[in-house]
Amino acid sequence: MLFQRDLLIESGKTVADPATDTMVLCEGTIVRYSLLFPPGCAGLAHVQVWLGGFQLIPWSRGLWAHGDDHSITGDTNYPVGPAPRIIMLLGYNEDDTHDHTVTVMLEVNPTRFTPGEIGLEDLLALGGLMI
Amino acid sequence: MAKRYPIDLKLSGTVAAAGTLTLKSDSFKPGGLLCIQRVSCRDTVDSSVTYHVSLERSGQQLYLETLISTVASQVVAMKEKVYAPSDYGVTVEVTGATAADIIEVGIFGYWTDFPG
Numbered sequence: 001m002l003f004q005r006d007l008l009i010e011s012g013k014t015v016a017d018p019a020t021d022t023m024v025l026c027e028g029t030i031v032r033y034s035l036l037f038p039p040g041c042a043g044l045a046h047v048q049v050w051l052g053g054f055q056l057i058p059w060s061r062g063l064w065a066h067g068d069d070h071s072i073t074g075d076t077n078y079p080v081g082p083a084p085r086i087i088m089l090l091g092y093n094e095d096d097t098h099d100h101t102v103t104v105m106l107e108v109n110p111t112r113f114t115p116g117e118i119g120l121e122d123l124l125a126l127g128g129l130m131i
Numbered sequence: 132m133a134k135r136y137p138i139d140l141k142l143s144g145t146v147a148a149a150g151t152l153t154l155k156s157d158s159f160k161p162g163g164l165l166c167i168q169r170v171s172c173r174d175t176v177d178s179s180v181t182y183h184v185s186l187e188r189s190g191q192q193l194y195l196e197t198l199i200s201t202v203a204s205q206v207v208a209m210k211e212k213v214y215a216p217s218d219y220g221v222t223v224e225v226t227g228a229t230a231a232d233i234i235e236v237g238i239f240g241y242w243t244d245f246p247g
Contacts, residue, residue, distance in 0.1 A: 017162035018245065020216035022193060053166060053214045084195045084213045086186075088164075090245065 001026060004105045009045050009091035011099050018048075023087040028110035030078040033057055036103040037067035045100035050088040051078060064092070080108065133243045136160075138167075140238040142223070145231060146174075152225040152234055158188055159242050163217035167240040170195075171208040172223060176232045178203045183226070186219040193219070217242040 009019045035047055035057065046064035049057035056078060058065050065072050089104055142154040159165050172182040182198040193215065198207040223236050 016244070020218070022191075022215060024193060050164075050214070053164065082211065084193070084211060086193060086213060086215055088214065088216060090216075 001028075001108050001110055002105060003087075003108060004103065005089060007047060007089045007091050007102050007104060009047075009093040009100050009102065011093055011095050011097060013091065013093045015092050018090040018092045020091075021089045023089065023104070023106070025080050025085045025087060025106065025108050026110045027082055027085060028080055028108045030056075030076050030080060030106050031109050032075055032107040033073065034103075034105040035065050035067075035072040036105070037070050037072070038101070038103075039069035040098070041066070041068045041100050041102070042095070043068050044095040045093050045102055046091060047102050047104070048090045049104060049106075050090065051080065052086075056087075133245075135241040135243045138165075138238060138240045138242065140221075142236040142238070144234055146225065146228040146234060148230045150226065150228050150230060152228065154223045154225070154234065154236050155187070156220045156222075156238060158220040159217045161216075161218040163242045163244050165215050165217035165219060165240065165242045166212060167195075167209070167215070167221060167238065168212040169208055169237070169239040170221060170223065171206050171237045171239075172198055172200070172225075173204055173206045173235050174200060174225075174228055174232050175204050175235070177227075177229045178205075180228045180232075180234075181226045182207065182236075183224040184209060185222050185224075186213070186215050187222045188216075188219045192222070212240070
């Protein structure tokens, strides 16, 4: 199951007061991630992904992923436990003019999922997209 | 390690004629990490009450857990702690209560700055 979220990082967002957004996953294991930096980011938009109270991507604490017309992809094996399963997306932007949007995609192998457990309306309300 | 600022809030309200009540905390500090370790709820009169606990900020709601009490004055609490951006607030929606009951909610946790 692929969960996706666009993180809008407004111009002037700083490390001390980053742009934040959330995704709600199903229970399972995160097996793959992609961070898509569209053309124009110019390495100025920076992103971290947190699960619970811990930084997940990049794994090195305090580092931020960034790029330009580039996707950062990796295979992982992060377990996602029982609810609540909230992913936090953080971003800051060194661009003093333009906002940037980075797309975060997480592929989850569900350990327990029955159709109807998470409805499309629930996902849209919660901010996640299931494909 | 970043300093942790404790959260220890008490909310209470009176159930409306329809048997429902919504209690909301203010949003906490923006730009940090919020950890809600425990949300506890009780109705001092009614025995069977349902509490829907969620996080909310500017129209975005994250459902956390549904708590159900079966005995009057029973305290029910969230089983899992949860982390979120610290500009979220806690919302508890009460259903199935008797009009004029007093609902009490305790919110415990902390917020801290992101380490950067």
